[in-house]
Amino acid sequence: MLLGQLERLNREAMLADAEIGRQITAKILHLIQTQEKTRKEIMSKGSSGMEVILATLEVTVLMIGVCVPGGGRRVGVFVSKGGTGILLQLVLSGSKESPPSEELMLQLHSLLAKVGPKDRKFGVKARLNGALNVTVNLLKQNLQNHKLLLPCLQVLRVYSSNSVNAVSLGKNGVLELMFKIIGPYSKKNTSLLKVSLDTLGALLKSKTNARRAVDRAHVPVLLYIYQDWHRNDTRHRHMLIRKGILGCLKNITNIKLGRKAFIDADGMRILYNTSTECLPVRTLDPLINTSSLIMRKCFPKNRLPLPTIKSVFHHQLPHVPAGGPVAQLYNQPLGVDDVVDESDDNDDVETENDTENEEEDKDHHPRNDDIETDINKLRPKETHSRPFEELKVYERFFLELSEDFQVILEGVPTSPKSQRPIIVPTAQALPPKYPTAAPLQEESPTPAPVHTLDTVNITKDQDGWLEQELVQGMERVALEGAGPQSGAGEEWAEEEGGEGAVLEVPDTALLLPLHDPDLYVEMVKSTRSVPQYSEVAYPDYFGHVAPTFREHILERVYGVQRTKIFQDIERLIHPNDILDKVVYDLDIQSCPVIDDGESLKFNSQFESGNLRKAIQVRKFEYDLVLNSDINSNHYHQWFYFEVSGMRVGAPYRFNIINCEKSNSQFNYGMQVLMYSVQEAISGRPRWVRTGTDICYYKNHFSRSSIAAGGQKGKSYYTMTFSMTFNHKDDVCYFAYHYPYTYSTLKMHLQKLEALRTPQIYMRQDVLCETLGGNSCPLLTITAMPESTSNDQICQFRNRPLVFLSARVHPGETNASWVMKGTLEFLMGSSPLAHSLREAYIFKIVPMLNPDGVVNGNHRCSLSGEDLNRQWQSPSPELHPTIYHTKSLLQYLAAIQRAPLVFCDYHGHSRKKNVFMYGCSLKETVWQTNISATSCELHEDLGYRTLPKILSQTAPAFSMASCSFVVERSKEATARVVVWREIGVQRSYTMESTLCGCDQGKYKGLQIGTRELEEMGAQFCVALLRLKRLTSPLELRNHAHLLDVESDLIETRCKVTSPSTYVLEDEEHSFMEEVDYSAESGDEPDNDPDTADPHDNHLSDSESNNHRDSLT
Secondary structure, three states: OHHHHHHHHHHOOOOOOHHHHHHHHHHHHHHHHHOHHHHHHHHOOOOOHHHHHHHHHHHHHHHHHHHHHHOHHHHHHHHHOOHHHHHHHHHHHHHOOOOOOHHHHHHHHHHHHHHHHHOOOHHHHHHHHOHHHHHHHHHHHOOOOHHHHHHHHHHHHHHOOOHHHHHHHHHOOHHHHHHHHOOOOOOOOHHHHHHHHHHHHHHOOOHHHHHHHHHOOHHHHHHHHHHHHHHHOOOOOOHHHHHHHHHHHHHHOOOHHHHHHHHHOOHHHHHHHHHHHHOOOHHHHHHHHHHHHHHHHHOOOEOOOOOOOOOOOOOOOOOOOOOOHHHHHHHOOOOOOOOOOOOOOOOOHHHHHHHHHHHHHHHHOOOOOOEOOOHHHHOOOOOOOOOHHHHHHHHHHOHHHOOOHHHHHHHOOOOOOOOOOOOOHHHOOOOOOOOOOOOHHHHOOOOOOOOOOOOEEEEEOOOOOOOHHHHHHOOOEEOOOOOOOHHHHHHHHHHHOOOOEEEEEOOHHHHOOOOOHHHHHHHHHOOOOOOOOOEEOHHHHHOOOOOOOOOEOOOOOOOHHHHHHHHHHHHHHOHHHOOOEEEEEOOOOOOOEOOOOOOOEEEOOOOOOEOOEEEEEEOOEEEEEOOOOOOOOOOOOOOEEEEEOOOEOOOEEEEEEEEOOOOOHHHHOOOEEEEEHHHHHOOOOOEEEEOEEEEEEEEEEEEOOOOOOOOOOEEEEEEEEEEOEOOOOOEEEEEOOOOOOHHHHHHHHHHHHHOOOOOEEEEEEEEEEOOOOOEEEEEEEEEOOOOOOHHHHHHHHOOOEEEEEEOOOOOOHHHHHHHHHHHHHHOOOOHHHHHHHHHOEEEEEOOOOHHHHHOOOOOOOOOOOOHHHOOOOOOOOOOHHHHHHHHHHHHHHHOOOOOOEEEEEEEEOOOOOEEEEOOOHHHHHHOOOOOOOOOOOOOOHHHHHHHHHHHHHOOOEOHHHOEOOOEHHHOOOHHHHHHHHHOOOEEEEEEEEOOEEOOHHHEOEEOOHHHHHHHHHHHHHHHHHHHHHHOHHHHHHHHHHHHHHHHHHHHHHHHOOOOOOOOHHHOOOOOOOOOOOOOHHHOOOOOOOOOHHHHHHOOHHHHHHHHHHHO
């Protein structure tokens, strides 16, 4: 009776009352489960019970088909109620019919194709249920039945997204089935072909299936099919099919065998030619980008054209550290090839791509596992690590604090002369070759025979032009007799005439108060370098006058990266067009410059220079290789080199091919810097931003596991730029950022000392001597007491201290320009400067790493180590500048005179604007899951005051980019150690962009030396305001000065705008695909003190409100 009712409802072809149908089927199910007799009757051959139930199911399927397409939400509800399992069970039951109902299978698979993507466990359910094999068998039996084939392929595509299913389907012959379906160009069944390619692409994500495709010679087939569709799809109506074919090739070439098969099938030429033909059609960019990705992946890995990745120059250390990269470098067995690995073609490309995606996900959902979670490490140390008797020797650097200072004042009306450096007890064991320090000229009564530039008379430029033969003869200023190349300079002088040649240059001393070319040469003579440089670069000699025009952040040209990559691919396709001629090679010490008259001439043999090798690739294209830091095998970023012999108007392209960082501001509008000697002679001595078609991308040069910190399969990156030269017979210099040499610092300090007035207390000490024999200057600046009365002397000695340092990383030259601005402001005659000197005693180490700066390093000192990771336990022998600077701070802490502010100036290569990193217990704990009581988190919020003031006064400063979180990887940096061990609450790293600003007055502009120096001056103004906020009573006598300062701040506030926090990975994406791998997590020392991700744990509004409440 129940079956009859159900059959009657089926005949009506609709369930008008679903509740009646549910009740009937529920009763039938109950009877089947409880009565064996009923079950047997329904299942018997003569019974129509099973047909009635199946017919009901068909009607139910139809009803589901009506309901499910209503939207994703309905499908989600259907899946959550177990609908997927019911449908799969229906597929299994329906397959047992002989033959299965085509209409039922069509409906079921159509539903599964819609439901499957919404069910995360769909593939597992299908495999366990057995429906997977049902669909495969159905597919095999209906290859010509396109009506049923399409939904089966759609379901198979979803099945294949599960890796286990993909392998199982491959073993079951599904790959071969797909190749029976896809084929050459045809206007018929394009939808079926598209789904087949998607399914095939999903299957080929499995390495097992990719190998099976290679073994069965499917790669040439795919290339042939792609060519056929490319030729015939002239109206580009089937781009998705062509993209699907490329997707299959992309997945096959994820394995080494696939890449080899692709190369053997002439895939590089095929994709290159088809992509080139697609370039004029913008809508075909997805095809071009995928083709480019495949070609770059399959491009054979090349060896970097070097004998070794170690630096060309070597400096023997007094002793080798027990462990770390330097120890590995020294213990590396002879004969080991450190440029490439034995098997450098990594088979696991999938892993690399997955890693890239994971890194991108991390950027969108930031999580910083590096945040310090040990509260004990976030609290200041209670006890001092060194006995006071050991620190007492540093008292000589603090004469202004000594008891007998009044006697000094009475005897000497101006500030005391520079003191000789001291030898501390811990450094007594240094060998004679490495004395702790002593002024070079005081130590040696007979200095090295270095001749002056008497043969070249420097005169002011009158006509604006240089004699042509003079330019050709003199391509640099030589310090005659100072090195092995001095003879050449003497010969040239004789050839040009016995009375001496005249070099017409602008009088930069009038334009630049702190620059004097003759004084610079004198400073160079006492500078010691490992290569024993005997030349002076023109820009350092002439000086730099900041341009008056604005230099905008470069707008990226659409398709520039793709164009450059295709030009690289042409090297493989058309090898006969490649010259591959070495024109400059520092590995050939006897003759690094190879001049044949047809190529550009390069040079980097001067202070701070860095270029190891130049190779002419095409007539106007050159590959450039940078030198590693000394006693290191990496850190390729800083460059500074000379170019001459250029042709006017020729389109030159320069490729720096051994960059290591995974991304760069060169992808976001930063340009290289160029200095033209002809421009300087014409009265415009300046560095200018230059270069077009600039981009930064992963290249095909293999990076060995030794160079990549143990990781295999890594590649180097290329920074490429193009330009044309405007002057004939010019000599041009290119640099990563505005150069600022150690000799420039010495010159500036000497000129600043000449500006000293009786009201300014300035003392320059030599803190110590570096490994390379250069002195590390220490400055003391404050205001002289108004009189010798006890009150005035007491006020003088009790001024709070501010401790500043800079240039621990040589490649961050912007830090020196900021420091220059600070020093000039402190020595200035303005009322604000006078008030600031009366408010503080400044202790300044303007260059913490002179050796690295002199020798053209990017990050390390001669010890081969990052000095900003040595602050916890610096070695007096290997890290003397850090050891003695920390000792100064420890001495101040021991006498209860710890600085009010400590700030270390740095440069940042991945972010825009100027910003600060500080240290906060609370803000670090808030970013973790640490449970802490309020008393444990007690903290004065004064550490935010100075950056907040800077955000109001300095147009380049961005408060939103600041961070006060302490990370484990930064625990040995100056900022964290001074905060934790010395107890300085306001301990900062101030980072200045190498690129430009994206907020405030300078939004959209690249940063220059004028803005950097302004930042240094604004830092001083902020310190004065900080003084007023921390001790207002002391400054009541200077109320008029503070009013001036307030007006200045209000003016600045009018031109600033809300700042924006921009990470390098948060830059706006370009319309073209920028293909660089986000491997920053693999490179722990990418940037100084960078702790980027943690700032994003709060939303923008939450973060801003939170910060504002703290201040």
